[in-house]
Amino acid sequence: MGPALPEVHERRELERIAVDVAREAARLVVEERPEHLRVARTKSTATDIVTEMDQRAQDLLRDRLGRARPQDGFLGEEEGGATGGSGITWVVDPIDGTVNYLYGIAAYAVSVAAVVGDPAVPGSWAPVAGAVVNPTNGEVFHAHVAGGAWLEMPDAAPRRLELHGAPPLAQALAGTGFGYDAVRREWQARVLLHVVPQLRDIRRIGSAALDLCAVAAGTLDCYFERGLNPWDMAAAWVVVAEAGGLVTGLTGGPPDSSMVLAAPRGLHPELASLVRSAAEEAGDEPPLGQAAE
Numbered sequence: 001m002g003p004a005l006p007e008v009h010e011r012r013e014l015e016r017i018a019v020d021v022a023r024e025a026a027r028l029v030v031e032e033r034p035e036h037l038r039v040a041r042t043k044s045t046a047t048d049i050v051t052e053m054d055q056r057a058q059d060l061l062r063d064r065l066g067r068a069r070p071q072d073g074f075l076g077e078e079e080g081g082a083t084g085g086s087g088i089t090w091v092v093d094p095i096d097g098t099v100n101y102l103y104g105i106a107a108y109a110v111s112v113a114a115v116v117g118d119p120a121v122p123g124s125w126a127p128v129a130g131a132v133v134n135p136t137n138g139e140v141f142h143a144h145v146a147g148g149a150w151l152e153m154p155d156a157a158p159r160r161l162e163l164h165g166a167p168p169l170a171q172a173l174a175g176t177g178f179g180y181d182a183v184r185r186e187w188q189a190r191v192l193l194h195v196v197p198q199l200r201d202i203r204r205i206g207s208a209a210l211d212l213c214a215v216a217a218g219t220l221d222c223y224f225e226r227g228l229n230p231w232d233m234a235a236a237w238v239v240v241a242e243a244g245g246l247v248t249g250l251t252g253g254p255p256d257s258s259m260v261l262a263a264p265r266g267l268h269p270e271l272a273s274l275v276r277s278a279a280e281e282a283g284d285e286p287p288l289g290q291a292a293e
């Protein structure tokens, strides 16, 4: 048995809070972006960056969520987490697609999810509500379990996202991404070598949260990536699931950092079997941090 699902009125409330705080952080990252944006520090590798706005947006999210729901836990991409006593943890990515944000490419998102279970333990947690906001075009994707997936755009009525049918694999447009470690990127390139000839094409948009929401909206047919963290996928996972899609790991269990596969139900088995055989062909991934000279 998985962790207990909050009642519907609470899930609705969590979704509303996720939307409100994600919208506020989205305004912050656009309106207060300095003219000369600085990389504040790096994390796993020299290209895994944190800008001053990542930290400011996370601080804002943490403050707002802490005021609205002081008993909940908090896990963010940047520094500063907290365990709570309510059974709910907020899992947030203040800017998913930080490299796009740094370069001024309009494909990044604020991602806010309420999850049950321990997001630090792979396979033991699941989102119950979430919101993903694209600050550059005003799109807001949001969902709670059993409440449907919704897309709001400026000056338009909210649209329910529902996946019906799916193209055959050979006609599918797939999103994917690459990690920050050179060893991982080499492995991902080997997997791609086997995958690309079997699909219509690949897109590397640069924000996993937007990639997953694109699957929910049908602007990508499917998505796969190794190396995602809970904050990259948590909010968009519930959006895809509520749109009628499947989000899993490589062998059908919950998604985790070894693989996230997302697709409409009709396409998911074919995608899973393609990525599994490509991963076998690519061989074991060497230990990270040991790129060849």
Ligand code: IPD
Pocket: 077, 093, 095, 096, 097, 098, 099, 176, 177, 178, 179, 205, 206, 207, 208, 209, 225, 227, 228, 232
């Ligand atoms: C990254 C983006 C990117 C994906 C990477 C993620 P970040 O998140 O989602 O699309 O390929 O795996 O780490 O670092 O920009 O929050």
